[in-house]
Amino acid sequence: MVRRWMERHAYIFFLLPGLVLYGVFMVYPLASSLGYSLFHWDGLIRGPFAGLENFKTVLTRSPYQARFWGALSHNVLFFVTTFAIQTTLGLALAVLFRKKWRGFGFFQTVYFIPYTLSMVVVGFLWLLLLNPTWGAFNQFLRLIGLGSWVQPWLGQTETALWTIILVNAWRWLGFPILVFLAGLQGIPEELHEAATVDGATGWQTFRHVTLPLLAPVIGMMTILTFIWDFNAFELVFIMQGSSGNPYYSTDLLGTLFYRTAFGDSTTGGEPGQIGIASAIAVLMLIIIGAVSILGVRQMQKRQVEY
Amino acid sequence: MATRLDLAAERKATVAPRRWRAAVGKVLIYGGLTLLALIFVYPLFLMVITAFKSTREIFLDPFGLPSRWSLEPFITVWRRANFSTYFRNSVLVTAASTVLVLTCSSLAAYALGRYRFRLNNALYIFFLAGIMIPIRLGVLPLFLLMRNLNLLDTHWSLILTYAASGMPMSVFLLTGFFRTLPRELEYAARIDGCSEFQTFFRVMLPLVRPGLATVTIVNFVPWWNDFFFPLLFIQSDELKTIPLGMTIFFGQYMTDWGLLFAGMLIASLPLLLLYLVMSRQFIEGLTAGAVKG
Structure with missing residues (x-):
């Protein structure tokens, strides 16, 4: 009897390990972040119910308010720039690579190499290359006669964030190129041929055939980029420290959250503010969730069939 | 004319x-x-x-080739800076997480892809919802959970976190693979007297091997490179993985640039070589999630 029942309901046993793992170590922590944000905390001990007090603190009270909006604007700039680079340069390269000329495979492979590096290595590598006195980058500028451009790229508020964004793009770009290329390869060749036979120019074919068909992949890539850029942490932590030096000019939501949650406990400073940190995490969750849901909706609405 | x-x-x-x-x-x-x-x-x-350069050489001639190709800095890094330990830990954690996620996700995906039951679609969406949500945002409760389970400062804290965060994408990809298999195979296996589990393990699982490879690559790269969770969960030096070990190493040898670069090279080499040797599978694996999504 029991055996029969078990064979009939085998799917329950198949599902169980995965559900437990995913439920306990992913869904539960994410869901309780919300709960955590609604309480006062004294170190690691939960205090009285706080309502939306923690959110109010983050959004309206100093010093959190200035830090939060500052970090948010940096994240937005981070995403917008990365998006702009990948959908112009990245997309153009993918379209070009589709032609499969001699040597393109080689270039593809090469562009993707930085993506295999860990963020920690990327951060340290560029930290040394951009070192104001000894770094190879400034020495290179001097070598090619651009000595007047030499500056402490990571040390001044005007250039630090842009430098971080470009270093991130350097590591990242190979990935969207490959994703776009994979998407392009999924578009039937006949459609391009038909457009050419109909007398469309290269640009027209791209604009009216390739682009609409590739839109889902571009959209998906944009959402993924958004999620990753709103999660960015390592690069700034490694290169500029947990407070986004200089003067918080490279501070991101990720570093702000880290500082608030775990304090400077690693360097013997203040302990973390769990309630406020959870409020920051929930706000990030809301931003990421809203953008991805809206993005996916938009894409489904515009889905083109072929 | x-x-x-x-x-x-x-x-x-x-x-x-x-x-x-x-x-x-x-x-x-x-x-x-x-x-x-x-x-x-x-x-x-x-x-x-x-x-390969001495500090003096780095500063005087940053772009020239090194005057001698000595393996000494690498040996120093490997021995003195604990890199061999970090390396072993990274291999251990990544491998264990991969085994765990492959086991759990292939079982769950098989249930979702091959069985009809009332909650099937709801559970599928429940798993998929996690694709868009970064597990990092739940790190505070996760931290306290690990502390209460006495798992902080053990490899298990990393393995469980990685495997759980890998579930959504893995279930999504594998369910797709399982759905493409023909029904007849299942029937044939049952007629031959296989139990449900045997049907899964002996007949169906081997057929989704490409899917298992994809899932491995999708997860392997971010786990191997992860810095965030080791930073928060691991204290003991002998348990640190490469990315976290790198930061220790950088603090210790800040003035010896040759060693720092040697350390970075050692840290990057495994994935780099793997990528160059099997770039096709690598690329297919890493783009699978984005394109199919």
Whole structure:
């Protein structure tokens, strides 16, 4: 009897390990972040119910308010720039690579190499290359006669964030190129041929055939980029420290959250503010969730069939 | 006669500039691609040659080739800076997480892809919802959970976190693979007397091997490179993984640039080699999630 029942309901046993793992170590922590944000905390001990007090603190009270909006604007700039680079340069390269000329495979492979590096290595590598006195980058500028451009790229508020964004793009770009290329390869060749036979120019074919068909992949890539850029942490932590030096000019939501949650406990400073940190995490969750849901909706609405 | 000649001449006149223009275009394209390739690779090339140089040489001649190719800095890093331990830990954690996620996700995906039951669709969406949500945002409760389970400062804290965060994408990809298998295989297995589990393990699982490879690659790369969770969960030096170990190493040897570059090179080499050897599978695996999503 029991055996029969078990064979009939085998799917329950198949599902169980995965559900437990995913439920306990992913869904539960994410869901309780919300709960955590609604309480006062004294170190690691939960205090009285706080309502939306923690959110109010983050959004309206100093010093959190200035830090939060500052970090948010940096994240937005981070995403917008990365998006702009990948959908112009990245997309153009993918379209070009589709032609499969001699040597393109080689270039593809090469562009993707930085993506295999860990963020920690990327951060340290560029930290040394951009070192104001000894770094190879400034020495290179001097070598090619651009000595007047030499500056402490990571040390001044005007250039630090842009430098971080470009270093991130350097590591990242190979990935969207490959994703776009994979998407392009999924578009039937006949459609391009038909457009050419109909007398469309290269640009027209791209604009009216390739682009609409590739839109889902571009959209998906944009959402993924958004999620990753709103999660960015390592690069700034490694290169500029947990407070986004200089003067918080490279501070991101990720570093702000880290500082608030775990304090400077690693360097013997203040302990973390769990309630406020959870409020920051929930706000990030809301931003990421809203953008991805809206993005996916938009894409489904515009889905083109072929 | 005359008209025909005219036509031929005309064709020659238009074809020639077009060819010439195409040639210039090609040169520009290859030139641009080469320049970009240099931007992507030259910093890495510098990393390699700098690893072999003495500090004095690095500062006096940053772009020249090293005066001698000695493996000494690498041996120093490997032995003195605990890199062998970090390396072993990274292998251990990544491998265990992979085994765990492959087991759990293939079982769950099999249930979702092959069985009809009331909650099937709801559970599928429940798993999928996690694709868009980064587990990092739940790190505070996760931290306290690990503390209460006495798992902080153990490899288990990392393995469980990684495997759980890998579930959504893995279940999504594998369910897709399982759904493509023909029903007849299942029937045949049952007629031959296989139990449900045997049908899964002996017949169906081997057929989704490409899917298992994809899932492995999708997860393997971010786990191997992860810095965030080790930073928060691991205290003991002998348990640290490479990315976290790197930061320790950087603090210790800040003035010895040759060693720092050697350390970075050692840290990057495994994935780099793996990528260069099997770039096709790598690329297919890493893009699978984004394209199929």
